[in-house]
Amino acid sequence: MTKIYKDIFEARNNGNKLLAVLIDPDKFSIKNTSAFIKKVNNSKATHIFVGGSAVDEDATYILVKEIKAYTFLPIVLFPGDVSQITSEADALLFLSLISGRNPDYLIGKHVKSVSVLKQADLEIISTGYILIEGGTVTATSQVTKTEPLSRKGIQIIIDTAKAGEFLGLKLMYLEAGSGAKIPLSQEIIKSVKDELTIPLIVGGGIRNKQQLDSAYNAGADLVVIGTAFEEDESFFNELKK
Numbered sequence: 001m002t003k004i005y006k007d008i009f010e011a012r013n014n015g016n017k018l019l020a021v022l023i024d025p026d027k028f029s030i031k032n033t034s035a036f037i038k039k040v041n042n043s044k045a046t047h048i049f050v051g052g053s054a055v056d057e058d059a060t061y062i063l064v065k066e067i068k069a070y071t072f073l074p075i076v077l078f079p080g081d082v083s084q085i086t087s088e089a090d091a092l093l094f095l096s097l098i099s100g101r102n103p104d105y106l107i108g109k110h111v112k113s114v115s116v117l118k119q120a121d122l123e124i125i126s127t128g129y130i131l132i133e134g135g136t137v138t139a140t141s142q143v144t145k146t147e148p149l150s151r152k153g154i155q156i157i158i159d160t161a162k163a164g165e166f167l168g169l170k171l172m173y174l175e176a177g178s179g180a181k182i183p184l185s186q187e188i189i190k191s192v193k194d195e196l197t198i199p200l201i202v203g204g205g206i207r208n209k210q211q212l213d214s215a216y217n218a219g220a221d222l223v224v225i226g227t228a229f230e231e232d233e234s235f236f237n238e239l240k241k
């Protein structure tokens with residue numbers, strides 16, 4: 001097992017909850033990197049994820065290089081496209097959008113990324129990505145031209161996650177979408193958690209400590225938060241070490 005996945009796997013086994021701060025290069029001002037990362041370092045965050053749906057060429061490389069100068073936390077790419085792959089990071093979530101039926105995001109982009117990945121020194125973590133409706137139209141849905149799964153179809157959500165595990169995916173990411181109005185319910189998280197043996201990531205629309213704890217209590221092993229920090233960095237005060 002490679003290092004970053006091993007750490008996530010062990011944390012899950014030991015019941016240690018993980019927190020990733022998501023930075024979208026498209027929405028983040030690089031001038032703010034040092035001040036922002038200082039807050040991340042002083043918080044309970046265990047990982048930094050970098051990625052977005054529409055990011056300019058080279059923006060990820062430049063930003064990850066800058067972030068690295070200020071932190072020892074692992075930097076994990078959460079790419080919306082092949083152009084966001086850079087060896088400056090430590091690992092890459094090799095995402096397959098298994099809630100959708102767009103072949104490009106199930107396998108097509110992956111094939112296109114191989115020549116880049118073969119040159120890159122990145123830990124590659126195969127990850128099932130399940131987009132579930134979160135009360136707003138998400139950039140992911142628009143860019144990938146896929147519909148999110150209905151919140152009401154819990155059995156379909158469970159079976160999608162389990163099918164991903166049967167396919168050999170090593171992580172499962174349940175996503176309400178960046179900036180979701182409603183984060184995923186405890187019922188959805190718990191139902192999926194009960195079925196999976198692989199670690200579970202949950203993200204989308206989590207904006208306060210109570211919602212974070214609710215996701216953890218329902219079974220999330222790692223929670224991803226982006227928008228809440230983009231909108232109000234004082235949220236870090238609630239998450240001090």
Ligand code: 1GP
Pocket residue numbers: 022175176177178179180202203204205206224225226227228
């Ligand atoms: C988005 O799950 C992440 O892909 C985080 O969502 O930006 O709503 O925190 P937010």
